[in-house]
Amino acid sequence: MRVFKKLALSLGLAAAALAPTMPSVAAEVTTLRFSQWMPPGHFIVTNMFEPWAQEVEKATEGRVKVEFINALGKPQAHLDLVRNGIADMGMSVHSYTANRFPLIEIAELPFTTDDGGVNSVAYWRTYEKFMMGADEHKGVKLLGMWTSPATVIFTSQDNVQSIEDLKGKKLRSPSPLFDAIGKALGIVTVNAPASDSYEMLSRGVIDGMYFQYDQLDNWKLDKLVKTAVSVEGGFGKSSQYMFMNERKWKSLSEQDRAAIEKISGEWIANDFGTKWQVAEQQAIEKHTAAGLKTLRIEGEAATQLQERLAFVEENWIKAADKKGVDGKAALAYFREQIKELSAAK
The missing domain is CATH 3.40.190.170 (Bacterial extracellular solute-binding protein, family 7)
Incomplete structure (x- = not known):
């Protein structure tokens, strides 16, 4: 009997010694x-x-x-x-x-930053x-x-020399903000998600779209567009x-x-x-090297464009105020953050 007690005690001690190394029950995933x-x-x-x-x-x-x-x-x-x-x-x-x-449109406003x-x-x-x-x-x-980075206008047309050449063109628009911009510029807007871009452009349903350079590869549009129209700060985001x-x-x-x-x-x-x-910067360099033409709206033309589209910002401030948000203060803070973040880069 004494032998069995000693054996039981030995086994108990061995189990206790091994217990810390025994795997615990796996946590639920x-x-x-x-x-x-x-x-x-x-x-x-x-x-x-x-x-x-x-x-x-x-x-x-x-x-x-x-x-x-x-x-x-x-x-x-x-x-x-x-x-x-x-x-x-x-x-x-x-x-x-x-x-x-309505409030998120602050992030999509034109002429803020390219970054x-x-x-x-x-x-x-x-x-x-x-x-x-x-x-x-x-x-x-x-x-x-x-x-996204700054939005530009891509078109299948190769003879775009100014913003006025976009009048009457059908562009895929992703939002009411771009609808409003298009209307102000005489552009016909066609609403559709990004996933419809290739089919619409390849079939001639649209003449172009508001997009970013890197999306030309992501949605296989690079062979369909010939000109990009850009402005500092972008047409939006x-x-x-x-x-x-x-x-x-x-x-x-x-x-x-x-x-x-x-x-x-x-x-x-x-x-x-x-x-x-x-990715956007890499795409700009790649497509420019491949022959994609870019019309950069600058100088007096850019100033005039900003004046024509000033209502976009004014409309957002009104929409924010209706939601109980101080639109002017929020926009001022947004611009201040952009300035500080840009300076820190």
Whole structure:
């Protein structure tokens, strides 16, 4: 009997000694289904979303993962898809449902900065300071917002010598802001998401579009356009955002929410906006070398263009005031941030 007691004691001590090295029960993993409507190889997917998803997994020590799934609806439907829980996460372009987001147009205004990184961070800071309380993204957890570099006008025409040569041309417009700009310049606007650009241009439904240089490759438009028309600060920008179902967000642990917050907000604005600007500069150099002509509106012509489009800014200030936001103060702060961020580069 004594022998058996000694054996039992020895086994117990051995088990106790090994206990610290025994693997613990694996923590439960939460997988977030991200409905992705862009082409899998699109720059925004491979250089922004996928690296961010890796950062999420790293920040949460593997407890939260992002799974990219085929689009569960059209680009403009993604806000409601996520809000209703059909998908856990998504991204969209604010202008696709512009009536819901009158305040974000501050980031899309013309003549601000060519730099998408600078514009994105200034945008986030301004929105957070002046407009977050308006709760335009009600029903979803807003993870981040960013903008494109300066928007230019691309056309399949090769004889554009001035802004007046665009009169009567049909351009794909992504938002009411560009609709208004087009109307002021005598341009016929055709509303459509970016994903329709190639088919519309190749079939002659449109003569061109408002876009960025890097998108010529992303949407395979490089063989269809012949002239770019640009101006300092751009004709505008494209405001985009990433979001999560609110219930799904709240279901995450406090620790994981805090970890994801650190790589959201301004972090996303800076990371996404800066990467896009680098890609844009590379695309400008590539397409210019390949023979794409660029008409740069400068000097007196640029001054006149700004005067013709001054109403765009005035309209935004009025819209902001209606939402209870001091439009002039917000715009002044936005410009101040752009100036400071530009000087720091």
